[in-house]
Amino acid sequence: MDADSFGFLDAGARRELRRACFKAVCIPGYQVPYASREMPIARGFGTGGLQITLSLLTPEDTLKVIDQGADDSVNAVNLRRFLLATCPGVSATTRTGEATVIQTRHRVPETALRSGQIMVYQVPYPDPLQIVEPSESRRRRMHAEGDYARLWVRLYEDLVRFREVAISNRYPARVHGRYVIDPSPIPRWDLPKLHRSAALHLFGAGREKKVYAVPPWTVVEPLAFSDVPFQVEAFRRADGGRHACTRCGADDSYLDEIPLPGGGRRWQCNDQDHCDGRLAARSPAGAAP
Amino acid sequence: MIDHAGEPQPILDAAGLTRIHGRGCPDCLALTGDGPGTNICPRCRSVVALAGVSFRLWPGEILGVMGESGSGKSSLARLLHLDDRATAGQAWWRGEDDDGSALRLDLAATDGWRARWLRDRRLGMVHQNPHLGLNFAVSAGGNIAERLLCAGEGSFAAVRRRALGLLARTEVPRGRVDHKPGQFSGGMQQRVQIARALAPQPSLLLLDEVTTGLDCSVQARILDLILEIQRETGVAMVVVTHDLGVVRLLAGRTLVMRHGRVVESGLTDQILEDPQHPYTQQLVSAAL
Numbered sequence: 210m211d212a213d214s215f216g217f218l219d220a221g222a223r224r225e226l227r228r229a230c231f232k233a234v235c236i237p238g239y240q241v242p243y244a245s246r247e248m249p250i251a252r253g254f255g256t257g258g259l260q261i262t263l264s265l266l267t268p269e270d271t272l273k274v275i276d277q278g279a280d281d282s283v284n285a286v287n288l289r290r291f292l293l294a295t296c297p298g299v300s301a302t303t304r305t306g307e308a309t310v311i312q313t314r315h316r317v318p319e320t321a322l323r324s325g326q327i328m329v330y331q332v333p334y335p336d337p338l339q340i341v342e343p344s345e346s347r348r349r350r351m352h353a354e355g356d357y358a359r360l361w362v363r364l365y366e367d368l369v370r371f372r373e374v375a376i377s378n379r380y381p382a383r384v385h386g387r388y389v390i391d392p393s394p395i396p397r398w399d400l401p402k403l404h405r406s407a408a409l410h411l412f413g414a415g416r417e418k419k420v421y422a423v424p425p426w427t428v429v430e431p432l433a434f435s436d437v438p439f440q441v442e443a444f445r446r447a448d449g450g451r452h453a454c455t456r457c458g459a460d461d462s463y464l465d466e467i468p469l470p471g472g473g474r475r476w477q478c479n480d481q482d483h484c485d486g487r488l489a490a491r492s493p494a495g496a497a498p
Numbered sequence: 499m500i501d502h503a504g505e506p507q508p509i510l511d512a513a514g515l516t517r518i519h520g521r522g523c524p525d526c527l528a529l530t531g532d533g534p535g536t537n538i539c540p541r542c543r544s545v546v547a548l549a550g551v552s553f554r555l556w557p558g559e560i561l562g563v564m565g566e567s568g569s570g571k572s573s574l575a576r577l578l579h580l581d582d583r584a585t586a587g588q589a590w591w592r593g594e595d596d597d598g599s600a601l602r603l604d605l606a607a608t609d610g611w612r613a614r615w616l617r618d619r620r621l622g623m624v625h626q627n628p629h630l631g632l633n634f635a636v637s638a639g640g641n642i643a644e645r646l647l648c649a650g651e652g653s654f655a656a657v658r659r660r661a662l663g664l665l666a667r668t669e670v671p672r673g674r675v676d677h678k679p680g681q682f683s684g685g686m687q688q689r690v691q692i693a694r695a696l697a698p699q700p701s702l703l704l705l706d707e708v709t710t711g712l713d714c715s716v717q718a719r720i721l722d723l724i725l726e727i728q729r730e731t732g733v734a735m736v737v738v739t740h741d742l743g744v745v746r747l748l749a750g751r752t753l754v755m756r757h758g759r760v761v762e763s764g765l766t767d768q769i770l771e772d773p774q775h776p777y778t779q780q781l782v783s784a785a786l
Contacts, residue, residue, distance in 0.1 A: 359644060
């Protein structure tokens with residue numbers, strides 16, 4: 210089968226997207242413009258990631274789609290249904306280890322990614338400089354000249370005002386010592402997973418018509434002062450200990466805080482597959498309840 | 499700056515700097531200037547902002563650039579700060595590279611990376627309008643931090659310490675380091691601009707009408723501050739102004755500009771006491 214004519218996208222669109230992805234891989238972190246197509250979902254609902262996934266999929270692929278760590282949320286289910294309906298032969302899975310292409314909205318799976326896997330991110334705002342410089346032409350010049358001082362000033366201002374960096378997600382990171390990227394709204398917890406990752410990470414912004422990439426084994430460094438190191442979420446209890454997942458007991462994963470109807474809160478793994486996997490490994494029957 | 503033969507070398511050596519806004523024509527320079535009394539070419543309507551400006555600036559020297567509005571003073575400052583490109587001519591800057599080795603660069607022909615490096619580490623600019631020189635969305639300390647971070651400083655504590663030190667040096671109360679420039683008076687905004695410009699310890703500081711719009715007592719304090727800083731740091735300065743009092747107080751030598759040309763240059767005292775060019779005579783007599 211001709212790899213350029215498969216699935217929802219026409220051959221021209223698929224070729225163009227693949228070329229954009231190749232260029233993005235060749236220049237890690239550089240935002241490659243492309244002609245974002247109309248999709249049967251609205252802009253802002255993951256059209257960038259969807260187009261990349263559509264350009265990559267072949268009948269041999271196994272697909273996983275997650276939204277905020279969950280395989281069964283509305284966005285994930287609808288995207289998966291659409292991809293399976295338009296790409297015949299592609300199989301779906303919820304297991305991170307089995308997938309060859311993982312389309313994600315705002316999380317990186319807890320399970321370590323392996324070589325050969327491709328992560329596809331849905332990106333709302335591809336440019337990390339957007340929060341400090343409204344003019345796109347000036348932002349392009351700043352990227353070209355490696356001028357990221359205003360992002361550093363943002364960290365400085367946070368440290369002065371709050372005594373810590375108050376960026377919870379979209380934390381800017383320098384890729385391969387050159388371009389600074391917006392790693393999509395993944396939490397700070399996930400950023401170290403991009404550093405020297407075995408998998409290829411592709412970021413697609415459909416509304417902004419940009420693709421960028423973190424190739425396998427690439428150095429990804431969060432912006433941080435030498436004397437104020439980058440920190441991930443601690444999930445600390447009042448007594449100083451760490452919250453654990455009430456379902457699987459994990460105390461080394463990214464947790465969701467869930468308010469209870471009668472008051473109080475409980476904590477649960479955000480990555481559904483990871484939590485299910487731990488439960489299955491613990492239960493005698495080998496299956497998640 | 500001493501060369502191998504032991505001769506002092508200028509920090510800046512400009513020769514024939516020309517800037518024409520518009521498509522230009524072969525007759526632009528001939529049909530504009532002091533004789534025709536205009537800097538707009540009657541043939542192609544291009545604006546000759548600078549024509550053949552040449553001067554030398556020595557280490558630790560303050561050079562005044564004087565003239566009426568539209569004479570090309572600010573255009574010259576913009577060229578020297580690499581905010582604009584010369585149409586013709588050269589401006590050789592001498593200094594040190596990051597590794598301390600001697601470096602000689604033509605400011606009129608630097609590539610983007612070198613221009614950014616020079617602006618970040620070797621040049622400083624204080625604008626007449628604080629909105630051009632300061633980021634009003636971040637604090638005074640943040641404005642200074644931006645320059646330090648551009649110059650490669652990576653420690654938060656060091657950035658903070660240096661920002662406080664620079665603000666104290668420019669007589670901005672330390673307690674206001676986290677206030678935004680919009681909360682400051684005009685004179686204090688200029689002092690924050692000076693602190694910001696000095697942050698990377700530049701070898702050349704460009705001052706574009708820094709006291710314009712300030713009242714007399716604030717002007718005097720700013721000028722005293724500039725002189726003190728120059729004596730302490732030995733930074734070379736180009737002071738662009740239309741105010742004869744400013745050049746008299748600050749500058750050892752002065753260029754007088756009109757229609758984009760240097761019509762007279764020399765020691766400031768000589769120019770102010772014994773002006774030779776009719777335009778300079780007119781300027782001096784108007785001030786008196």
